[in-house]
């Protein structure tokens with residue numbers, strides 16, 4: 001017998017009011033859910049792009065252990081029916097998500113095509129180039145002086161790294177990164193600048209796909225040693241990828257490679273400003289502490305806040321009857337503040353050990369492919385910042401409003417050079 005739905009939870013984590021709050025305010029609601037109703041039935045995300053059925057909603061998964069469980073059971077909780085907390089037009093989903101929104105066996109085949117470029121060995125090969133680039137960014141920062149940290153520091157290294165790997169010409173990098181921002185900030189009125197969410201998504205997608213296809217075309221004519229060349233030459237089941245598939249790869253790499261690492265850099269800089277004792281510990285022994293510090297940066301920032309799965313059959317989780325077809329949304333930021341797993345989770349601790357955060361996902365087949373690349377960039381940029389601008393202070397960040405990536409639009413900084 002089909003069970004009737006529970007009432008919508010009184011603590012709503014789908015409303016614009018919830019997402020418009022600062023992360024520490026959102027955490028108050030998430031803590032109530034974690035402690036009292038870890039699997040709660042929620043109203044559909046407010047302001048969704050598509051109309052929702054009367055009884056629509058989603059299950060909010062807020063505990064660390066449940067996020068890991070859902071991530072590791074792709075047979076029961078699939079990605080192929082969408083990965084966002086709200087419904088997006090299918091044409092956009094297909095063109096934007098590439099293998100992120102697919103399931104095995106297609107997911108494994110597509111992921112394999114690019115995963116070789118992200119292995120620790122390959123990342124180690126470009127580590128020196130990333131360090132060089134971080135040095136140049138801080139050279140420029142020292143010339144510029146007090147400025148917007150996001151524009152002058154945080155944005156630059158992730159953008160350089162992913163587009164260098166793709167082989168994107170220099171002059172196209174900023175427009176591509178800007179379009180990637182539009183792909184994750186459709187709820188933010190400033191970013192939308194008068195457009196409807198679906199219009200902003202559509203425009204950003206059009207720009208990014210166009211740029212990706214242009215590079216693909218150039219690589220077909222003149223192959224090079226880069227990711228886009230790999231993609232135009234790759235075959236799945238004996239067939240070359242279509243233009244649409246190549247464009248979707250480029251969109252996914254652009255979005256995943258830019259916004260996540262940028263926001264982690266901004267958020268970590270703010271945390272190092274707000275917790276000077278932790279900065280001192282890191283500065284006193286950078287090489288000995290940066291490994292654990294990076295994990296804490298990612299836990300603290302939790303730049304990817306949510307990902308959705310869809311139940312492929314009726315399942316029970318914490319006494320809740322989840323029906324086949326129900327949406328199940330993992331709240332990574334909540335899992336990363338779960339005191340069942342983290343001692344004193346609200347304290348920023350650069351030596352935190354162990355630190356089994358779910359910032360890169362809860363494990364399973366979709367675990368972040370760029371995690372080593374992100375860690376390498378974080379090490380390189382903080383090596384430069386903490387040694388060469390040791391007293392840099394971050395001001396108040398202006399957050400992007402949204403239910404997907406926790407973005408920092410701008411954040412003033414003062415260098416305090418002596």
Ligand code: HEM
Nearest residue numbers: 100256257260261264304359360361366367368369370374
């Ligand atoms: C601090 C930075 C980053 C964070 C916090 C982060 C977080 C995540 C998360 C939460 C997922 C989904 C995991 C899951 O569903 O289990 C993911 C997937 C992914 N990430 Fe990252 N990411 C970061 C940096 C990067 C970078 C630099 C790249 C490089 C392009 C990247 C590429 C990807 C790709 C391609 C996927 C999809 C994997 C799949 O579906 O198989 N990420 N990331």
